[in-house]
Amino acid sequence: MNAKIERHEFADRLTLADKLARDVASKLDAAIKARGKATIAVSGGGTPKAMFAVLAEQEIDWSKVTVTLVDERWVDTDSDRSNARMVAEHLFHHESHTASFVPLFDRAHKDSVDDALDDVGARIDALGRPFDVVLLGMGGDGHTASFFPGGDNLAAALDPNGTRTVISMRAEGAGEPRITLTLPRVLDTRALYLHIEGDDKKRVLEQAEKGGDFPIAAVLKQDRVPLDVYWAP
Numbered sequence: 001m002n003a004k005i006e007r008h009e010f011a012d013r014l015t016l017a018d019k020l021a022r023d024v025a026s027k028l029d030a031a032i033k034a035r036g037k038a039t040i041a042v043s044g045g046g047t048p049k050a051m052f053a054v055l056a057e058q059e060i061d062w063s064k065v066t067v068t069l070v071d072e073r074w075v076d077t078d079s080d081r082s083n084a085r086m087v088a089e090h091l092f093h094h095e096s097h098t099a100s101f102v103p104l105f106d107r108a109h110k111d112s113v114d115d116a117l118d119d120v121g122a123r124i125d126a127l128g129r130p131f132d133v134v135l136l137g138m139g140g141d142g143h144t145a146s147f148f149p150g151g152d153n154l155a156a157a158l159d160p161n162g163t164r165t166v167i168s169m170r171a172e173g174a175g176e177p178r179i180t181l182t183l184p185r186v187l188d189t190r191a192l193y194l195h196i197e198g199d200d201k202k203r204v205l206e207q208a209e210k211g212g213d214f215p216i217a218a219v220l221k222q223d224r225v226p227l228d229v230y231w232a233p
């Protein structure tokens with residue numbers, strides 16, 4: 001069975017960023033009102049930056065929000081490849097500076113992502129389940145999170161019955177080694193968004209929906225959580 005997918009298309013990227021940020025903020029606000037806290041796992045890369053700028057200005061009780069990452073490149077936070085650094089630079093401003101952040105990179109194990117998995121997994125598990133919001137991106141090769149085509153741990157990461165929280169990933173298209181939430185953890189959320197931009201990514205998503213062999217297909221063909229796709233040219 002496939003996920004219930006709702007598509008949201010916008011004339012331009014700034015309009016998308018504005019709407020997605022407001023929709024995400026409203027989910028976080030509802031979580032705080034219902035349960036006193038909110039958790040969100042965000043993606044790295046370039047796409048979320050404009051949306052983070054708007055999200056940072058939303059007037060919710062950010063001191064009750066914990067932010068973590070869907071995936072991270074195994075580099076220290078001073079690297080311009082670091083997703084933690086990107087989030088610090090683009091999200092933690094204005095209203096949102098009181099939010100907490102749980103990193104996926106662990107400096108104590110900076111030389112081996114595999115040695116860090118237990119500690120990082122425990123940190124994520126301590127946030128409780130499910131997440132309130134998970135924000136995914138997608139690469140032109142159809143990867144999402146760090147589910148890269150040809151990745152050394154791809155099958156384990158996508159195992160719908162897997163019990164791990166995080167896993168390491170090495171792949172030709174990934175650059176450095178990565179750490180990523182596994183598919184069951186990505187889907188363990190009250191709200192799931194996929195934010196993509198450009199005609200090329202739209203075509204890849206359409207191919208994946210038609211049965212093309214791309215990792216993103218695992219997110220489309222699941223029935224655990226509805227998926228909201230936000231797209232602009």
Ligand SMILES: O=C(O)[C@H](O)[C@@H](O)[C@H](O)[C@H](O)COP(=O)(O)O
Nearest residue numbers: 043044045046047137138139145
């Ligand atoms: O660390 C990362 O690279 C990501 O979390 C990754 O899954 C990202 O969402 C896609 O690669 C899209 O990246 P862009 O937004 O830069 O195209």
